[in-house]
Amino acid sequence: MGRWTEAASAARSAGPPATPLVLSATSPGCAVTMASSEEDGSNGGAAEAGEEKEAAGRRRRLGFLATAWLAFYNIAMTAGWLVLAVAMVRFYMEKGTHRGLYKSIQKTLKFFQTFALLEIVHCLIGIVPTSVLVTGVQVSSRIFMVWLVTHSIKPVQNEESVVLFLVSWTVTEITRYSFYTFSLLDHLPYFIKWARYNFFIILYPVGVAGELLTIYAALPYVKKTGMFSIRLPNKYNVSFDYYYFLLITMASYIPLFPQLYFHMLRQRRKVLHGEVIIEKDD
Ligand SMILES: CCCCCCCCCCCCC/C=C/C(=O)SCCNC(=O)CCNC(=O)[C@H](O)C(C)(C)COP(=O)(O)OP(=O)(O)OC[C@H]1O[C@@H](n2cnc3c(N)ncnc32)[C@H](O)[C@@H]1OP(=O)(O)O
Numbered sequence: 001m002g003r004w005t006e007a008a009s010a011a012r013s014a015g016p017p018a019t020p021l022v023l024s025a026t027s028p029g030c031a032v033t034m035a036s037s038e039e040d041g042s043n044g045g046a047a048e049a050g051e052e053k054e055a056a057g058r059r060r061r062l063g064f065l066a067t068a069w070l071a072f073y074n075i076a077m078t079a080g081w082l083v084l085a086v087a088m089v090r091f092y093m094e095k096g097t098h099r100g101l102y103k104s105i106q107k108t109l110k111f112f113q114t115f116a117l118l119e120i121v122h123c124l125i126g127i128v129p130t131s132v133l134v135t136g137v138q139v140s141s142r143i144f145m146v147w148l149v150t151h152s153i154k155p156v157q158n159e160e161s162v163v164l165f166l167v168s169w170t171v172t173e174i175t176r177y178s179f180y181t182f183s184l185l186d187h188l189p190y191f192i193k194w195a196r197y198n199f200f201i202i203l204y205p206v207g208v209a210g211e212l213l214t215i216y217a218a219l220p221y222v223k224k225t226g227m228f229s230i231r232l233p234n235k236y237n238v239s240f241d242y243y244y245f246l247l248i249t250m251a252s253y254i255p256l257f258p259q260l261y262f263h264m265l266r267q268r269r270k271v272l273h274g275e276v277i278i279e280k281d282d
Pocket residue numbers: 055058070073074128129130131134135137138140141142144168169172176180181183184199200203204205206207208249252253256257260264267
């Protein structure tokens with residue numbers, strides 16, 4: 001199993017989500033079954049023990065410093081997103097409206113979401129085996145939403161759609177970072193693993209809908225003000241229209257989001273149902 005998982009990890013870190021090759025559960029030498037360990041319970045224990053052994057082996061190879069850094073990073077990020085969750089719930093309970101919510105939590109949000117740029121660095125230096133491309137798209141679209149849309153275009157800050165993506169990001173990140181933290185500590189409760197690979201089914205589309213609706217709400221303001229745009233003539237002879245840039249960004253969700261979503265579905269099948277999936281470049 002280790003060999004296949006390492007091959008899958010190598011394929012993942014090498015590039016974008018590609019054509020998946022699902023190995024039959026009954027392949028000789030394949031220690032996992034395609035049947036869910038939740039479902040049949042017969043092989044789940046062995047598969048899980050194997051996975052834990054393999055994860056422990058990977059951590060040994062990672063070295064103390066990298067493991068300590070990742071533990072610190074994940075604990076800090078879990079705490080940061082928990083602080084955000086508490087602040088949002090408290091705000092709503094006190095005010096009874098979403099208006100003003102973004103303003104009240106923006107500093108914490110900007111800090112922790114910007115800190116997540118380190119995830120691209122983690123992939124680049126190889127201390128986590130995630131695809132640089134998948135992580136890059138995920139993190140850069142969030143940074144874009146935080147700084148170039150919600151922070152910069154004040155009239156959208158009170159849109160309901162902002163609440164949609166804030167709630168979706170927050171639940172996702174609390175689950176994801178606690179998943180990484182407990183995995184590093186070798187004590188991963190099953191419900192966290194389950195939540196990591198099930199919540200996204202709803203939260204991903206909800207988050208993306210929130211992001212797209214927020215960009216859409218920003219369009220009239222951007223068109224009216226011409227913000228972040230460069231008009232001709234100028235001494236560099238270049239022009240840039242932020243309004244069209246936003247339209248192109250919205251359009252880019254059409255090919256990119258399904259790829260990320262299907263990547264997560266494949267991860268779900270691998271982690272929760274023990275399928276061995278090798279992503280093969282076309
Ligand atoms: C300029 C503007 C550009 C804009 C472009 C626009 C296009 C955008 C299109 C789409 C936009 C999407 C926007 C996003 C919105 C939302 O987030 S909505 C909220 C819901 N979101 C989600 O549910 C996101 C889910 N996505 C993911 O989780 C990611 O895809 C992922 C984290 C980037 C990758 O997940 P996955 O491939 O499953 O890998 P990992 O979880 O990272 O695991 C791989 C192994 O690596 C270990 N690991 C990873 N990170 C760490 C860490 N920090 N610490 C310790 N270990 C880590 C992990 O444990 C795994 O190890 P093994 O289990 O041993 O294999």
